[in-house]
Amino acid sequence: MSDINPNDSAPADDGEEKDWAAAKAFFDNLKTKTPRPPKPRYAVTIAVSSRTLFNMMAERKIYEEEGLEKYVAHQVEHENEPLKPGPAFPFVKALMNVNSRLRELYPDSEELFDIVLMTNNHAQVGVRLINSINYYDLTIERFCMTGGKSPTGYLKAYMTNLYLSKDSEKVTEAIEEGIAAATMFMQETDKENELSNTQLRVAFDGDAVLFSDESEIIVKKHGLDTFFEHEKEFENKPLAQGPLKCFLESLGKLQRKFYAKNERMNCPIRTFLVTARSAASSGARVLKTLRSWGLEIDEALFLAGAPKGPLLQKIKPHIFFDDQMFHIDGAKELGTISAHVPYGIGQKYHKGKLIEQPAKKE
Amino acid sequence: MVSTIQNTDVKQKDAARAAVVAVTSRAVFDCGAGDGDDVCGVGVAFPLLQALQRVNERLLEENPAESLLFDVVLITTSSQQQQQSSRISSSTRHYGLEVSRFCFSSEEDFIESLLTNGVQLFLTTDRNEATQASQSGVLSALLDQQIAFSPPEQLRVMFCGDAIVQPDTGPTPVSRQVAQSFSTQLGEMRQRFGMFNSPLSIVLVTSRGGRESCGGALQKLRSRGVSVDEAYCLAGAPQGPIVSLLRPHFLLSEGFRNLEE
Numbered sequence: 231m232s233d234i235n236p237n238d239s240a241p242a243d244d245g246e247e248k249d250w251a252a253a254k255a256f257f258d259n260l261k262t263k264t265p266r267p268p269k270p271r272y273a274v275t276i277a278v279s280s281r282t283l284f285n286m287m288a289e290r291k292i293y294e295e296e297g298l299e300k301y302v303a304h305q306v307e308h309e310n311e312p313l314k315p316g317p318a319f320p321f322v323k324a325l326m327n328v329n330s331r332l333r334e335l336y337p338d339s340e341e342l343f344d345i346v347l348m349t350n351n352h353a354q355v356g357v358r359l360i361n362s363i364n365y366y367d368l369t370i371e372r373f374c375m376t377g378g379k380s381p382t383g384y385l386k387a388y389m390t391n392l393y394l395s396k397d398s399e400k401v402t403e404a405i406e407e408g409i410a411a412a413t414m415f416m417q418e419t420d421k422e423n424e425l426s427n428t429q430l431r432v433a434f435d436g437d438a439v440l441f442s443d444e445s446e447i448i449v450k451k452h453g454l455d456t457f458f459e460h461e462k463e464f465e466n467k468p469l470a471q472g473p474l475k476c477f478l479e480s481l482g483k484l485q486r487k488f489y490a491k492n493e494r495m496n497c498p499i500r501t502f503l504v505t506a507r508s509a510a511s512s513g514a515r516v517l518k519t520l521r522s523w524g525l526e527i528d529e530a531l532f533l534a535g536a537p538k539g540p541l542l543q544k545i546k547p548h549i550f551f552d553d554q555m556f557h558i559d560g561a562k563e564l565g566t567i568s569a570h571v572p573y574g575i576g577q578k579y580h581k582g583k584l585i586e587q588p589a590k591k592e
Numbered sequence: 593m594v595s596t597i598q599n600t601d602v603k604q605k606d607a608a609r610a611a612v613v614a615v616t617s618r619a620v621f622d623c624g625a626g627d628g629d630d631v632c633g634v635g636v637a638f639p640l641l642q643a644l645q646r647v648n649e650r651l652l653e654e655n656p657a658e659s660l661l662f663d664v665v666l667i668t669t670s671s672q673q674q675q676q677s678s679r680i681s682s683s684t685r686h687y688g689l690e691v692s693r694f695c696f697s698s699e700e701d702f703i704e705s706l707l708t709n710g711v712q713l714f715l716t717t718d719r720n721e722a723t724q725a726s727q728s729g730v731l732s733a734l735l736d737q738q739i740a741f742s743p744p745e746q747l748r749v750m751f752c753g754d755a756i757v758q759p760d761t762g763p764t765p766v767s768r769q770v771a772q773s774f775s776t777q778l779g780e781m782r783q784r785f786g787m788f789n790s791p792l793s794i795v796l797v798t799s800r801g802g803r804e805s806c807g808g809a810l811q812k813l814r815s816r817g818v819s820v821d822e823a824y825c826l827a828g829a830p831q832g833p834i835v836s837l838l839r840p841h842f843l844l845s846e847g848f849r850n851l852e853e
Contacts, residue, residue, distance in 0.1 A: 246830040249799055252754075253828025256800040264802060267827045298787045352787055353796065353810060353823035360807040371802030372829060377793065377822040384824075387833035 246271075265333065267371040270389045273344035274480040276325060277385055279395040280349040280359055282414045283322065284313035302352055309358035312365035317414040317567050318394050319366075321548040324430035326369050328484065328498045335491050341484065346388050347373035348381045348395075385409050392477045394549075394569060402572045410477045412551055412569035415562055424546065429498050431547040432481065434527075435538075435571075436505035436516050438553035440478060442470035443574025445512075450575055461512035468519040473573050474551055475523070482525050502545055503527045506557075508534030542566040556580065594697040594705050595677075601685055602692050607710065610663035611777045613644065614695070614711040616721065617668050617680050619735055632676075632683040636717065637735055640841045642744035643791075645690045647781065650791040654784050660777065665709055666691045669721050671698040706730050712774050715842055731770050733842040742839040746793055749778060750840035751820070753798030753809040772816060775844070779818030787821075795822045795838055802827045 250269055257266035267273075280286060293301035325343040332342055347359065347370050356375040363370050374384045382403050385393055393404045393411040404411035425431070437446045449457045481499055488497040507513050509532040520527060531541060539560040542550055550568045552558050553576040561568040578585055598604065617623075620641055621632035644662045651658045666684065668674045677696045684691050695705040706714055706725060714725045714732045722732040742748060782792050796813065798806040806825035813820055824834055 243832075245832055249826070249831055250828045253800045253826075256805075257802070257827075264804075267802065270829045302787055353820040354814075356823055357807065357810055357814075360803050360810075363803060371825065371827040373803065373806070373823070373825045375823045378788070379822070383837045384834065387837060388829060 264371070265329070265369055267369075268342040268344050269340040270344065272340035273342055273389075274477075274484065275344045275346060275388055275390045275392075276322075277346045277348035277381075277388065277390045277393045278318045278322065279381075279397070279400075280347065280351055280355075281396040282316050282318035282394045283347065284316045284319070284359070284362055285416065286313060286316070287416070298352075302354055305355040305358050309361055311358075312362040313358065315366075317416050318549075320425050320567065321394075321430075322368060322370075323427070324425070324548045327427065328430050329369065331493075331498045332484065332487065335493070336487065339487075341487065343484075344372065345370045346390070347375075348384060348388075348390075348393065349374070350376045350378055350381055352377045382407055382409075391480055392474075398570070398572055401570075405473050405571070405573055410474045412474075412549075412571045414549075414567070414569045415558065425548055426546065429500055431500050431502065431545065433502040433504050433542060433545055433547035433550040434474060434478060435550075435552040435554075435557065436503055436507060437469075437472070438574035438576050439472050439474050439551050439571050440503070441472045441475070441516070441519060443472070443553070443576065444470060447575045450579060458511040461507075461515050465515045466518060467515075468522040469515065471523070473571055475525075478527070479523070479525055485526070500528045501526075502547060503530040504533070504538055504541060504545070504550070504552075505531070506533050506535050506538070508532050510534075539564040539566070553577070554579075594695060594701050594708075596705070596709065597681070597694045597696070599681070599684065599691050599693060602690050604692055605661050605663040606659040607663075609659035610661050611713070611774065611781070612663045612665060612709065612711050613713045613715065614665040614667045614706060614709070615641065616716045616718070617666050617673055617676070618670075619715065619717045620666060620689075621680060621683055623673075623676050623679055623683075629679065629682065631686045632679055634687075636737055636740040637715065638687075638740075639742055639744040640715070640735070640739055640747075641689055641691075643742070643747035643841055646745065647747050647791045648690060651781065651784055658784075660781055660784075663693075664689075664691050665693045665695055665711060667695040667702060667705060667714075668697055669699055669702040669716070669718070674698050703728050703730075712770070712777070729770065731774055731844075733844060735842060738836060738839070739841055742841045746791055748793045748795060748838070748840045750795045750797060750835075750838060750843045751775070751809075751813065751818075752843055752845035753796060753806060754800045754845075771844070775813070776817050779813075779816060782819060782821075783817075790821070793821045794818060795824070795840060796820045797824045797826065797831070797834070797838070799826045799831050800828065801825075 292304050322345055325345060329342050353375045385404055390409055393409055394414050395401050396414055398413045401411040401413045434440050448460050481501055485497055485499050513532045537560050538557050542561050543564045550561055550566050551571050553571045553573055555570060558568045558570050615637055619637035620635050622635045623632040644664055648661045651661055674696045681694055697705040703724060711730055714730050715735055716722050717735045719734055722734045725732040782794055796809055798809055803825055806823055810820055810823055
């Protein structure tokens, strides 16, 4: 019995088992040998929006300038033209590769990545999305096309472990509901890095991504010196968890399945911590926290405040998560696919200065 | 003995063009055991009736001469309900519900009423009634308690790409013809409105198959003139949580089994 979704404590009911058995029978009988999607309870579910999976910038422009009706009509008119890949596309391909490796080693396991298309596009636009998924032969068998409604409720219903969207409002809503989520950006294409097609590489910032923003609050309010003293004093006290800690945990569980089959040297998942902390003064607490959680990270890179961009260029992750737009921008400029996690005190600051908050719209 | 009474408060619909929907009075009102002339309480299908009414209002706003409207019939299906006929009609008037006709029938002759009144869709909270109607060739849908929470502002009709979402209402499936013609009418009604702010939303759910199934169902419905608004492909994921979020007013699965083929 897997514990990939430890928060899902409700036992499987008869209805759920029935739904699952029927789908299993359906896929097993297909002539095309499409791999059957995993049971959500055991899978690591990644929900991607249509604009992160595909490049819809031109279409988005039509929506913004000419309105919904023209946008839908345009999509329908062009529905047999596949869309170009979007920022989450390489990540999705890398997930599919991990699944193939997992299926080879564990043919009967449901502990796989499950990729769900979660879009608030109208179902008529969905036809083009499905055609595009077919064109690239992506293994996406589950989707929600909500026709304008918020996806948050559906994210929970699909037991989503990570949600990627271009809409920061939806991402913020998801995080507030306890779902790991990040806003993706198209990287500047002329500096595109060549990404591995045999290994999924995921890079995380530390504070306010894997860990809570408690330490960042100290930096912002009391400065770096206080921060260093504090971190040394509390070196042995684990930090509280951040929004992406559970996602790292699920990656770790899948990694251990490869280790169990002697595939550590050839593991198709590699994780990186890329933090502005310095190893000497504040790094220990981070490593000890991870250890106390029973989590491993493959490479921990302490930058001591140096820019993250050049290092990420060398790492070439399929996705890099950070809570500060300053770092996201730096990463993007050098071709790294970045995802902003809108969490914690970092949202109120830009380059160290407090942002003037506009009066909240009622 | 059946008595069919027109509701004189409401303008009658064009029989040739309207979509005749019959709902059991037991689903719409909670008349309790008491007699007398008290107005009945609202039942689970009350928001559904309001939603049907809202579609009609919006259709007439778009075109005051519109004849493709919902023609709502309130039907009793037991002698006990039949005896409450005056409370049912007065409650209907009290709430200002747009019901064109009342069919006061009993368990023996309600099927006959459905047929003579040209009912295209029969909605009930009673599984046996739905089964009987299906077997007689009337498209039926079973209403469950959840619909009490479905919004009255928008009629939400859910098509099930496979028959699992709603349990079978009987061994003899309704003929494709009947199911298709109703869905075509719905599709035509939907076309009267734009993408945004429509009083009618058509939702497709496939629970077993993957994207090919759902994609195929989308195209098939489109070819029948039904433009789906929302689509959910579950591929074995648990339906319960999704369906409770979708808040459909009714689910059509009978006769739609062929959608995935």
